[in-house]
Structure formats: C-alpha cells, structure tokens
Amino acid sequence: DVKVTQSSRYLVxxxxxxxxxxCVQDMDHENMFWYRQDPGLGLRLIYFxxxxxxxxxxxxxxxxxxxxxxxxxxxxxxxxxxxxxxxxYLCASSWLDRDNQPQHFGxxxxxxxx
Amino acid sequence: xxxxxxxxxxxxxxxxxxxxLNCSFTDSAIYxxxxxxxxxxxxxxxLLLIQSSQREQTSGRLNASLDKSSGRSTLYIAAxxxxxxxxxxxxxxxxxxxxxxxxxxGTQLTVLP
Numbered sequence: 512d513v514k515v516t517q518s519s520r521y522l523v524x525x526x527x528x529x530x531x532x533x534c535v536q537d538m539d540h541e542n543m544f545w546y547r548q549d550p551g552l553g554l555r556l557i558y559f560x561x562x563x564x565x566x567x568x569x570x571x572x573x574x575x576x577x578x579x580x581x582x583x584x585x586x587x588x589x590x591x592x593x594x595x596x597x598x599x600y601l602c603a604s605s606w607l608d609r610d611n612q613p614q615h616f617g618x619x620x621x622x623x624x625x
Numbered sequence: 626x627x628x629x630x631x632x633x634x635x636x637x638x639x640x641x642x643x644x645x646l647n648c649s650f651t652d653s654a655i656y657x658x659x660x661x662x663x664x665x666x667x668x669x670x671x672l673l674l675i676q677s678s679q680r681e682q683t684s685g686r687l688n689a690s691l692d693k694s695s696g697r698s699t700l701y702i703a704a705x706x707x708x709x710x711x712x713x714x715x716x717x718x719x720x721x722x723x724x725x726x727x728x729x730x731g732t733q734l735t736v737l738p
Contacts, residue, residue, distance in 0.1 A: 515668075542724050554714070554728040561723055569725065601668055605724055610656040613671035614726060621666070 513538045517602050517617035525625055530589040532620050534602030541607035543585035544614070545569075545577065548599040560585055561607060592624045627652045627719045631729035638705055639737050646700040646732045648715030653693050656718040659726065660689050660700050663712045672713075673700070677720075705736045 518533035536543065544559040546569075556569030558577040566577050574596060578586040585604075589596055599621050605614040628651045638644050648658070657676045661669040673682045673689040675698070681690040688701040702709060712733045716726040 544725060551730075553730040554716075554726075556725050559723060559725055567723060603669075603726075607724065610718070610724075611674065611676055613659050613674045614724075615671065616661075616669040618668040619666075 513540075513604075513615040515602055515604055515615050515617040517600075517620050519620050520618060521621050521623075523623045523625065524589075524592050526592060526594060528589075528592050530592050530622070530624075532587040532589075532600055532602075532622070534585045534587070534604075534617055535583055536585075536604040536615070537583065538604065538615070539582065540604035540615075541582075542605045542614075543579065544603040544605075545575075545585065545587045546601045546603065547571070548601060548619075554601065557587065594624050596622065597624045598622060627655075627717060627727045629715060629717055629727050629729035631713075631715055631732050633732060634730065635733040635735075637735040637737060640705060640707060642705050642736075643701070643703050644705055644734070646702070646713050646715075646734070648698040648700070648729055650696045650698075650717050650727075652719060653696050654720040655693065656720055656722075656724070658689075658691055658698050658715065658717045660687075660698075661714040661716065663714060663731070665711075669714065702734075705734075707736045707738050709736050710734055 545557045560579040602617045660672045675691040686703040715729045
C-alpha cells in the first residue's frame with residue numbers, strides 16, 4: 512500500500528514565524544503536490560514537483576515556498592506565517608505519467624496561525 | 626481554465642437507499658477523472674479512477690461513469706449505509722497538465738440509520 516506521511520496532524524504557530532510542513536512518500540513517485548483546503552473554497556494547489564530539485568507554482572503560491580532535495584520528501588515552507596494561512600494542508604503523490612493510477616494523499620496537517 | 630462542479634452540495638438519505646452524486650467539468654480534454662472520499666478532519670481516500678478512454682468503473686457497491694463529451698460523471702452508491710457518510714470529491718486531470726488535480730467542492734453525504 513502506498514503511504515504518504517505528513518509530519519504533523521496539528522500545528523499551532525505564531526504570526527511571523529517560519530513554518531515547515533514535511534511530507535514523505537514511500538512509492539518512488541515522481542510527482543508530489545501540496546494543496547490547502549478551506550471551507551467554501553475547496554482544495555487549491557499551492558506547489559508541485561515532478562522531480563528532485565524541480566518545482567512549479569500552482570494556483571496560490573504567494574507566501575509559500577517548497578523544497579525537494581530527495582525524491583521521497585517534499586517540504587512546504589511558510590516564510591513568514593500570517594493568520595490567513597490558517598488552513599488544512601494536504602500532501603499528495605503520484606506517478607509522472609501513469610494515468611491509470613490515482614493520486615495518494617496524506618492525512619493532512621491542520622495548521623493554526625495565531 | 627478547467628472548472629469542476631458537484632451537485633448537490635449536501636445530501637441526506639435513509640439507510641438502504643441507492644443514490645447518485647453528480648460531477649461536471651468544463652473542458653473535456655482530460656487524462657482521467659477520480660472520485661475521492663474524505664472523512665471529517667482526514668485526508669482523501671481514492672475510490673475510483675476512470676481513464677479518459679473508459680466509460681465506467683466499479684468497486685463493490687460503488688459505480689462511477691464518465692461521459693467525456695458532455696463533461697459529466699456520476700458516482701452511484703448502492704444500498705447506502707451509515708458508514709458511507711462522508712464528503713465525496715470529484716477531480717480531473719486535464720490533458721497537457723503536469724498531472725495536477727482540479728477538484729470540485731464536494732458533496733457532503735449523510736446516511737441516516
């Protein structure tokens with residue numbers, strides 16, 4: 512079974528802090544994604560990566576950056592956390608071009624910025 | 626830009642009923658369509674994936690259909706159970722994309738015992 516593991520289920524940070532959210536997958540997937548999920552807005556793509564050291568902006572990249580130094584790990588970084596970044600963050604992974612295989616999601620990190 | 630819509634936003638049914646959830650998308654050029662389930666406070670669980678060349682997929686009491694030309698998919702749940710209560714999300718991967726999903730806003734299903 513594919514396993515996507517997010518480092519924290521719940522996280523509370525203060526405005527202005529630098530925040531790291533970590534995601535690890537064990538299936539050697541090329542693609543990794545970070546989404547945020549908000550009531551009434553659904554899931555929105557922040558950043559994604561299709562290879563080590565490669566990154567692409569999604570729909571809402573402002574205020575975020577990412578790092579992919581190893582194939583299995585994809586980190587989301589909030590450079591200076593703000594209250595409007597309070598949200599549920601979901602990491603996912605998938606094969607690069609196997610369209611008969613789904614994306615696999617982690618359990619999510621509920622982040623609160625005070 | 627691809628847009629995905631799910632109707633209804635919420636649905637409440639008595640146990641044992643068969644039900645249909647609807648999903649529509651604006652651009653028919655897709656690689657695949659995926660249905661997910663999300664329990665409160667949890668991540669997404671993949672239920673069914675239909676490739677663009679396929680018409681339907683089945684898993685147990687679930688059946689998903691795809692009509693790419695009209696931009697529609699349905700998720701049929703047979704003999705619903707209280708354990709089916711969750712939010713169901715539809716998402717597509719558009720052709721030419723880097724395999725990122727575009728999601729609908731979901732249907733919140735409650736199955737009453």
